[in-house]
Amino acid sequence: MHRSDCDGDQTLLSPRTPLWTTKRLCVWPAINVNRGEAYFGQGTKLTVLGSVLYFGKGTKVSVIEDGLNITEPNVALFDPSPHEVKERRSATLVCLAAKFYPDHVVLSWSVNGVERTEGVKTDDHPTRGSDKMYSLSSRLRLSKKEWLNPQTTFRCKVYFDPTKQNIIKETRGREGCGGVTTESFRKSANTAKFTYVLLITKSAFYGLLVTLIAWKIKLHGGKHFS
Structure with missing residues (x-):
């Protein structure tokens, strides 16, 4: 130059x-x-x-x-801690992009395929380590109810500009108190159906029994007066 x-x-x-x-x-x-x-x-x-x-x-x-080469990031997605979910009634996902060079990355979140910006806190800029490689972290804060739903998918996407690659990690919500799952819904539906059928059957049985008793009383009374 x-x-x-x-x-x-x-x-x-x-x-x-x-x-x-x-x-x-x-x-x-x-x-x-x-x-x-x-x-x-x-x-x-x-x-x-x-x-x-x-x-x-x-x-x-x-x-x-x-001495340095273009290196794509290693991306990891960490679930919320059980203590946070239990005590604070919230849930924080953490996405970490590490060991990349140069620092040309864009990190984004999505929930069920829809980009999420609310509750997101990403480092202002990548941090450089002693090995001259960069790292970047981002946090997505959720409500306890949103996390305790296995039907919800959370995704962290890291776009690395030098290679035009998207590195994606995702996780699903967990079952727990207050969560709605397919299995629990199916069991509840089956239980309700069984209970309904049982009540209908019992009602029909009791109705038949009352009719039979009334018929016997009527029959017995007719014979007595004759």
Whole structure:
């Protein structure tokens, strides 16, 4: 990379000096720079030699650091803790995207296929570890009633821009007090049906018994007066 016309208080970027941003971006020659891919999207991000610059809207550029490769995130989805569900009457799902590089990810939630933004709290930006890889976490807070329904599907989707891949993890609600399940509904329906049939049968039996007793009394009374 070469230096452009830089005079006065212009921007200077080199391996030996800090970063300043004013009117123009100037890049000094650098040694052992790995020329990587450039990604363009909303907002601008320039990464050079491990440093990051933000400016304007419309462009995001990353220069892959020497010795690092584009790596897709490992994504894990963690269910709410039983203690939270029991004591706080709420449920928090946690989605973790880890060990990815560079930090070009978008994380989103959906419930039964519908995107969910209410109750979502995602880290402001990915965190970089000592291994130079990034991680990002997000939390989805639910009501206890919504979590205790196995018919509900919760999905965390992480879009990794460098490879244009969606990594998806999902889980389903759990059975519990207050939850409605297919099995419990079926059992309740069968029980109600059996009870209804039993009551109808008993009513018919008692009606027949009363009719029989009344007929016998009438028959016995007729014989007595004759």
